Amino acid sequence: MINRYRWWEYLLIYAGMALFLVFMLAPFVEAFMVSLRPLNEVFRVPYRFIAEGMGFGNYVTIWTAQPMLLRWIMNSFGIAVAVTILSMFCSVPAAYAFARFEFRLRGSILAVFLVVSMVGAAVLIIPLYKLMLAAGLLNSYAAMIVPGAAFTVPVGIFLMRSYFMRIPAELEEAAYVDGASRLYTMRRVILPLAVPGMVVVAVTTFITAYAQQFLFALTFNSRNELNPLPVGLFQFFGHETVRWNEIMAASLVGVLPVLVLYVFLQRFIVAGLTAGAVKE
Amino acid sequence: AEELHIVNCGSDTEPQAPVQQKHIDEWVAENPDYTVRVEYLPWEQCQAKTLTLAAAGTPPAAAYMGSRVLKQLSASDQIVPIELSEEELASYEPSVISTVQIGGEVWGLPRAFSTKGLFWNKDLFAEAGLDMPEGPQTFEEMLTAAKAISEKTDAAGFGLPAADMDNTFHEFLNFLYSNGGQVVDADGNVVFDSPQNVETLAFYQELAKYSQEGPLAYERGGLEPLFKEGQIAMYTSYAAGRGKAEGVNFGVSLIPAGPQGEHSTLLITDSLVVFKGTGLEEPAQKLIKYLTAPERQAEFDKEGGWTPIRLGTDTDALIAEDPTWKPFIDAIPTGGPEPLMTDFVGMQDIAIENIQGVVLGELAPEEAATRIQEDLSALD
Amino acid sequence: MGDLKLNGVTKDFGSARVIHPTDLHIRDGDFTVFVGPSGCGKSTMLRMIAGLEDISEGTLEIDGRVVNKLPPAKRGIAMVFQSYALYPHMTVFENIAFPLRVERLPQAEVDARVNRAAEVLKLTERLGHRPGELSGGQRQRVAIGRAIVREPSVFLFDEPLSNLDAALRGEMRVELSRLHGQLGNTMIYVTHDQVEAMTMADRIVVLNGGHVEQSGTPLELFHRPANRFVAGFIGNPNMNFLSARIEAVEADGITVQIESGPRVTVPVDPDGASVGDQVTLGIRPDDLHPADEGLSCRVDVVERLGSSSVVYVFAPGGLPLCMVTDGTARCAPGEEILLGFDPADAHLFAADGKAFTRRQVPVDLAAISLKRTA
Amino acid sequence: MGDLKLNGVTKDFGSARVIHPTDLHIRDGDFTVFVGPSGCGKSTMLRMIAGLEDISEGTLEIDGRVVNKLPPAKRGIAMVFQSYALYPHMTVFENIAFPLRVERLPQAEVDARVNRAAEVLKLTERLGHRPGELSGGQRQRVAIGRAIVREPSVFLFDEPLSNLDAALRGEMRVELSRLHGQLGNTMIYVTHDQVEAMTMADRIVVLNGGHVEQSGTPLELFHRPANRFVAGFIGNPNMNFLSARIEAVEADGITVQIESGPRVTVPVDPDGASVGDQVTLGIRPDDLHPADEGLSCRVDVVERLGSSSVVYVFAPGGLPLCMVTDGTARCAPGEEILLGFDPADAHLFAADGKAFTRRQVPVDLAAISLKRTA
Amino acid sequence: MKTGRDPFPYLLLVPAVLLVGLIAAWPIIETFRLSFTDASMRPTQEYVGMENYTKFFNRDFWPVITRTLVWTTLSVSLKLILGLLGAVLLNAAVPGRALFRVLIMPPWVVPIAVGCFMWAWLYNGQFGMISGLGQRIGLFSGPFEFLAYKQAAFIATVVTDVWIGTPLVALYLLAAMQTVPADLYEAAWTDGASRFYRFRRITLPLLMPSIATMALLSTIWTFNSFDIIWILTEGGPRGSTTTMIIDTYRTAISRFRYGEGAARAVMILICLSVLSAIYLAMLLRLTRKGRAR
Numbered sequence A: 001m002i003n004r005y006r007w008w009e010y011l012l013i014y015a016g017m018a019l020f021l022v023f024m025l026a027p028f029v030e031a032f033m034v035s036l037r038p039l040n041e042v043f044r045v046p047y048r049f050i051a052e053g054m055g056f057g058n059y060v061t062i063w064t065a066q067p068m069l070l071r072w073i074m075n076s077f078g079i080a081v082a083v084t085i086l087s088m089f090c091s092v093p094a095a096y097a098f099a100r101f102e103f104r105l106r107g108s109i110l111a112v113f114l115v116v117s118m119v120g121a122a123v124l125i126i127p128l129y130k131l132m133l134a135a136g137l138l139n140s141y142a143a144m145i146v147p148g149a150a151f152t153v154p155v156g157i158f159l160m161r162s163y164f165m166r167i168p169a170e171l172e173e174a175a176y177v178d179g180a181s182r183l184y185t186m187r188r189v190i191l192p193l194a195v196p197g198m199v200v201v202a203v204t205t206f207i208t209a210y211a212q213q214f215l216f217a218l219t220f221n222s223r224n225e226l227n228p229l230p231v232g233l234f235q236f237f238g239h240e241t242v243r244w245n246e247i248m249a250a251s252l253v254g255v256l257p258v259l260v261l262y263v264f265l266q267r268f269i270v271a272g273l274t275a276g277a278v279k280e
Numbered sequence B: 001a002e003e004l005h006i007v008n009c010g011s012d013t014e015p016q017a018p019v020q021q022k023h024i025d026e027w028v029a030e031n032p033d034y035t036v037r038v039e040y041l042p043w044e045q046c047q048a049k050t051l052t053l054a055a056a057g058t059p060p061a062a063a064y065m066g067s068r069v070l071k072q073l074s075a076s077d078q079i080v081p082i083e084l085s086e087e088e089l090a091s092y093e094p095s096v097i098s099t100v101q102i103g104g105e106v107w108g109l110p111r112a113f114s115t116k117g118l119f120w121n122k123d124l125f126a127e128a129g130l131d132m133p134e135g136p137q138t139f140e141e142m143l144t145a146a147k148a149i150s151e152k153t154d155a156a157g158f159g160l161p162a163a164d165m166d167n168t169f170h171e172f173l174n175f176l177y178s179n180g181g182q183v184v185d186a187d188g189n190v191v192f193d194s195p196q197n198v199e200t201l202a203f204y205q206e207l208a209k210y211s212q213e214g215p216l217a218y219e220r221g222g223l224e225p226l227f228k229e230g231q232i233a234m235y236t237s238y239a240a241g242r243g244k245a246e247g248v249n250f251g252v253s254l255i256p257a258g259p260q261g262e263h264s265t266l267l268i269t270d271s272l273v274v275f276k277g278t279g280l281e282e283p284a285q286k287l288i289k290y291l292t293a294p295e296r297q298a299e300f301d302k303e304g305g306w307t308p309i310r311l312g313t314d315t316d317a318l319i320a321e322d323p324t325w326k327p328f329i330d331a332i333p334t335g336g337p338e339p340l341m342t343d344f345v346g347m348q349d350i351a352i353e354n355i356q357g358v359v360l361g362e363l364a365p366e367e368a369a370t371r372i373q374e375d376l377s378a379l380d
Numbered sequence C, D: 001m002g003d004l005k006l007n008g009v010t011k012d013f014g015s016a017r018v019i020h021p022t023d024l025h026i027r028d029g030d031f032t033v034f035v036g037p038s039g040c041g042k043s044t045m046l047r048m049i050a051g052l053e054d055i056s057e058g059t060l061e062i063d064g065r066v067v068n069k070l071p072p073a074k075r076g077i078a079m080v081f082q083s084y085a086l087y088p089h090m091t092v093f094e095n096i097a098f099p100l101r102v103e104r105l106p107q108a109e110v111d112a113r114v115n116r117a118a119e120v121l122k123l124t125e126r127l128g129h130r131p132g133e134l135s136g137g138q139r140q141r142v143a144i145g146r147a148i149v150r151e152p153s154v155f156l157f158d159e160p161l162s163n164l165d166a167a168l169r170g171e172m173r174v175e176l177s178r179l180h181g182q183l184g185n186t187m188i189y190v191t192h193d194q195v196e197a198m199t200m201a202d203r204i205v206v207l208n209g210g211h212v213e214q215s216g217t218p219l220e221l222f223h224r225p226a227n228r229f230v231a232g233f234i235g236n237p238n239m240n241f242l243s244a245r246i247e248a249v250e251a252d253g254i255t256v257q258i259e260s261g262p263r264v265t266v267p268v269d270p271d272g273a274s275v276g277d278q279v280t281l282g283i284r285p286d287d288l289h290p291a292d293e294g295l296s297c298r299v300d301v302v303e304r305l306g307s308s309s310v311v312y313v314f315a316p317g318g319l320p321l322c323m324v325t326d327g328t329a330r331c332a333p334g335e336e337i338l339l340g341f342d343p344a345d346a347h348l349f350a351a352d353g354k355a356f357t358r359r360q361v362p363v364d365l366a367a368i369s370l371k372r373t374a
Numbered sequence E: 001m002k003t004g005r006d007p008f009p010y011l012l013l014v015p016a017v018l019l020v021g022l023i024a025a026w027p028i029i030e031t032f033r034l035s036f037t038d039a040s041m042r043p044t045q046e047y048v049g050m051e052n053y054t055k056f057f058n059r060d061f062w063p064v065i066t067r068t069l070v071w072t073t074l075s076v077s078l079k080l081i082l083g084l085l086g087a088v089l090l091n092a093a094v095p096g097r098a099l100f101r102v103l104i105m106p107p108w109v110v111p112i113a114v115g116c117f118m119w120a121w122l123y124n125g126q127f128g129m130i131s132g133l134g135q136r137i138g139l140f141s142g143p144f145e146f147l148a149y150k151q152a153a154f155i156a157t158v159v160t161d162v163w164i165g166t167p168l169v170a171l172y173l174l175a176a177m178q179t180v181p182a183d184l185y186e187a188a189w190t191d192g193a194s195r196f197y198r199f200r201r202i203t204l205p206l207l208m209p210s211i212a213t214m215a216l217l218s219t220i221w222t223f224n225s226f227d228i229i230w231i232l233t234e235g236g237p238r239g240s241t242t243t244m245i246i247d248t249y250r251t252a253i254s255r256f257r258y259g260e261g262a263a264r265a266v267m268i269l270i271c272l273s274v275l276s277a278i279y280l281a282m283l284l285r286l287t288r289k290g291r292a293r
């Protein structure tokens, strides 16, 4: 009964939602409208919301205009997946250590991770480049994956840590009393229980990695067939006139898979964030 | 076979790219010891990336980039000078080769060349009742035309680019040079506070009143569709701009002359440079000389729609075939290069910031000139 | 097989001493219960025995071997946690089998042992379920199952019943007692519920603020509490305490004058008592009864439980007292009644809380069989 | 002022009927307790009365006015939640003052009312603290304080004591009873603990599976349970049930033959009974006692609580029985004992669970003052 | 849990420390070192002491830091206000809520560069939707270029940043909101508190820790927000959107003054460290209970 609304409350809520969605979706509407226009209608004054000759033609031509498009989308996906796996491989054990053990340097190491999460990669690009060079990673997927993962590890650690802290310590103690080794306990008891939290962190990392894979790819990779989508999109700029309609079509196509993924996983994300939320 | 890595700013979808690739393939066929890998990068990121590569000690063997970086690259000991024979040197117009010459040495080979002309929409001029069959020839005529068009038609008089992009400065230089102004004199001193410069700034400020809405959001690329749509009656562009004005009844004339100068233009070249420290300096030099040899370069220019780097019989034929080429070629001898300063980005930032001030009406022309003069002088 | 000795064991958390030097001997096969108020160190003690917590000083011996440095798994103990600590992602079978999996026993052996345990605990039907699908009592039994498959010599329980409702609690109490009777292992059981302590223990260890206050059989503690703390802690409802002053010390007892009350002679060993001392007289609610003369009290609240009633009264001076009577009490709130007691039922405590030893107790403590289950 | 009438009230969650049509009259000033096993619908009933949950069918009247559509605040009720629902970010003062703030009372009035409530509840010292700094009992009192400042005509409590430990629970029970005595409002109290129900209620309503099984005074329910469910639910330890067959039906009682036991005549109204019927005989643990002849039982577990003992035995045929004796029971596990009872104490239930009305009960139910506090 | 010289936790840290230490920590240290040199494109470099810092302080520091703080504060407050509003709407039990939950998320999911392209279009005066539709309905008399004027561009970049950052804030606050026990609301309702009163007196105070956490995290992210401004305005017009990170990038990467750029990067780090200290203190205070076992 507490969730019953009066008519004006409904009105207010839906009006609020509508306004919110207008703000959140306007750029997508714009992009979509642009993507439907033929090029000569893109630059047409005065502005018309519905232009002549609108259609899905661009969604067909992008694949031939940039034959690598599919490859870029796959790269983006692949790189984001790899970043996620590598990042999780590092952040999950570390978060467990921070959540459960008292050890010297714990505070300082945690602080270092915090500081790292505070530095934008943009200003570190030259030392990073030297590093990639020394490691011989340039022009490989690894060049985009490794630094991408490194900069997502700190946030991953913080999220996972609060999740681990919610798993009762007694479960581990019970396992120790039963003779299980620490690794066995972690593998058989802790990790299976942390799965919901790991899903959240993985999805967050994935989305971050997907949304922010421009700088590293641009700087550390010079092989077009390895490029992720955002870098690839810049190649639409090369024409006589920038083919904005195709760029928008390609962008929307590139965003779609992640959006679908999000739709499927959103339940877990809300629930998992709830678990991670700092309380009391 | 060793690989020559070449960074090419721009896109491989540009029309001249296949030509270049064809030439490279030919060269590789002649020099089987080497392979060539060309990496195309968007202009926005290209320079930064190439220089990051250089700073980290792994430069490409050669790169195609704006000539304005040459001074910084050579001062930083990143590129090697190109040895040209007298004959090779002589094949270039002096004003063109000057864009790559620093301290008597040639640091790169001009690859793409552009000069600017004033595009004007004949229909709009007619609509505004202007009688200028050859287009505006002086600053004053230009202002008159712009004012008339702004007042009498729906279009703006002029398309003024003033965004935070290099071509804001470039477009300004066209007018500066056409008014006899200079940024740096022959001895390398900054001379920005000259009366000519102040006058040009004042002209710009006036022009801004009859320009399209929001000049600070525009660079040249953004003006092209406006011109095409008849929203602006004039703007300056390079030769390839003609192809982008399809369907418009337009004329191209020389940049109007200021009260204290004559028709001029900014000469911009992009050039091929050879980086130091790759161990491949020699074949790289061979390759770029091969690519820029007169006949191949001409083919490249033609395909790309660039102003020909070398003048000659080909050029006359070009004009004969398409008279609109004339203003772009005629301006070459009187044109001026980009001011060669080591910190060219710094220079540009200073100039753009103050030009924007003038365009917005926030800075008086004198004030802007003094500021630019001071800041440029302080630049090391 | 399961004989534990604590010698001067202490525990410090940082600079805070949580367990003061403690000597304790827990005999093989005993059901020992640790009781005490919250925060007194019960869990800490248990966790030190389990090896989950370092021992700060002193030694812990199991079957004559010092085990201070041994990890939990090597001590031959099994622990049932207050929260059961069942693995929510495993079935009941896998939960119970967990210690055996750790030891990598062959599947056949695992099956056999788990099934045997499940039978003892009446869990056979539930082996395929997850803990989330079980009732509280069933979960409890799974936790016990996980402990018994290891066939440990010592069982540790940390308040295993505190999450259950009263009915299930009573049931589980009986089951645990029966289990102890069947297995005969040493069991150490932590609780803060003294009813559990009384009903289940062979021996009770009363802890308070990191000290052992008294250890002994439940009836010893009930009838001969060593001090006022134990007297107040053991027994439900709590013992009533009255201030008194010693009037006379004789060989067969101490005569005291109760504050705004009668004068009584309590039959205790008078060692250390002297006339004029301030003492406390303790009397259990069950031993108070309406009388023709005695303390004149005003009835405050009456709780009628059907077969018995609890009457809360205010004694002269506003001191609240509690009395339990059989059946349905007939007094009404506000009524004045006189309460009396048999001095032989009273306890007497010196000013420092130490009890004077009682001469007689209603039952022969030694004669009663300690075993409560077959 | 606080007279509640439920007329044919039902509750459906989706297609599941959780409360079956219920008529109930709760008189002004009564302390009514809802008891029943978990999931029987107690909370749902309370929440419908509070207005937190829609009533599916039927009407709820408060003081003669149908309030089905009224939001909680307009019903003149106050509710104390099981979890207390204290606002963790507010001080005790602000928690208690919350309803007054909502009403925008002037500060002076708020101060006065809160202080008065705090005094009644002995919280004056704690007014500046946050709930996190309080003990369970204190939190409980804050929750009550927040309810009483509103001066509601009806108080609703949802298992307010279930989170407390036994000692505190006892204490709070007494305090709530005293509060009711002082305020005289109508109180409706939900619990699944029948001890609470017995000690606090003027009237108990026993719910089971969404039905009202019986409603009456505690002693009525204890001594005259309407059916086997109520008999088993009320009283601790639970009533023992023995299968029996009717041998003879006479005016003054029914004679039954207990399965593998003696033959007894139970003094009940024999309405509806006929010879040969299968019936159940119920006898409370307190009413069982060792006897010279009777059921021959083997002792299983003995729990000695000090002042009383609980003995669990197996009757012939393996039926488990429970007996409570005073003091310390002297029997040992494994021992065979004979248990008997006075037939007048026995209850008799028909095959469908309905009780035969008992002729006599040990107390005169009507004569006992219902008030338990001054 | 046992403490002491147990190697296990250290083992668990190995992968993270290796990866982060190598990939992120080393460049940070290197940046520190570079800040005391005159590093540029030249292959050699010399130590110049504090010169890079004094230069920065003497010229650009105060305008840039002020602008950065205003930009950050504006953006963060908007994100929090909108995020809170969004969370409230997401939490409302009305039909269509599930759809709303999905539709609010795309800005978070979209690659930042792509998002900026879209906004660049929206802000375009001639061909963009806002100006276009605005003229249609008579909001503007002619085309309006949002990125051509100092204030407008400043606000436009903030709006885009808010657009990208709001969904995560909303999601996070929604999650926090759902941890508020339902009975608190029921209790307040029983006491007659209106929906708004309940929000103000219960939801908001209880959300405060989460809001504070988000505020700090968001401040850090916003302070470092680079792509949005770079793609939309490159710091213009007339420097009106040049925040510290843009200034640093321009100096170090565009102008190849690595030494000076490094000094500015270090300044960012110092600014953020102050914030991080606050954050860390809060985090520790908030989670101490959870750890004490």
Ligand SMILES: Nc1ncnc2c1ncn2[C@@H]1O[C@H](COP(=O)(O)OP(=O)(O)OP(=O)(O)O)[C@@H](O)[C@H]1O
Pocket: C013, C016, C018, C036, C037, C038, C039, C040, C041, C042, C043, C044, C045, C192, E292, E293
């Ligand atoms: N890890 C720790 N660090 C510091 N003090 C601790 C720690 N664990 C327990 N203590 C303190 O030691 C004392 C004893 O705690 P313990 O858990 O043994 O109490 P307990 O008797 O089990 O109480 P309860 O009945 O409430 O479970 C308490 O005062 C507690 O605050």
Ligand SMILES: Nc1ncnc2c1ncn2[C@@H]1O[C@H](COP(=O)(O)OP(=O)(O)OP(=O)(O)O)[C@@H](O)[C@H]1O
Pocket: D013, D016, D018, D036, D037, D038, D039, D040, D041, D042, D043, D044, D045, D192
């Ligand atoms: N929102 C709901 N939707 C569906 N079924 C519900 C809902 N709330 C309660 N129920 C069901 O209604 C029945 C009665 O629930 P209720 O909470 O009233 O039980 P209760 O008597 O209070 O039990 P407890 O003692 O465990 O609190 C239960 O079977 C429960 O599963």
Ligand SMILES: [Mg+2]
Pocket: C042, C043, C044
């Ligand atoms: Mg404990």
Ligand SMILES: [Mg+2]
Pocket: D042, D043, D044
């Ligand atoms: Mg309930």
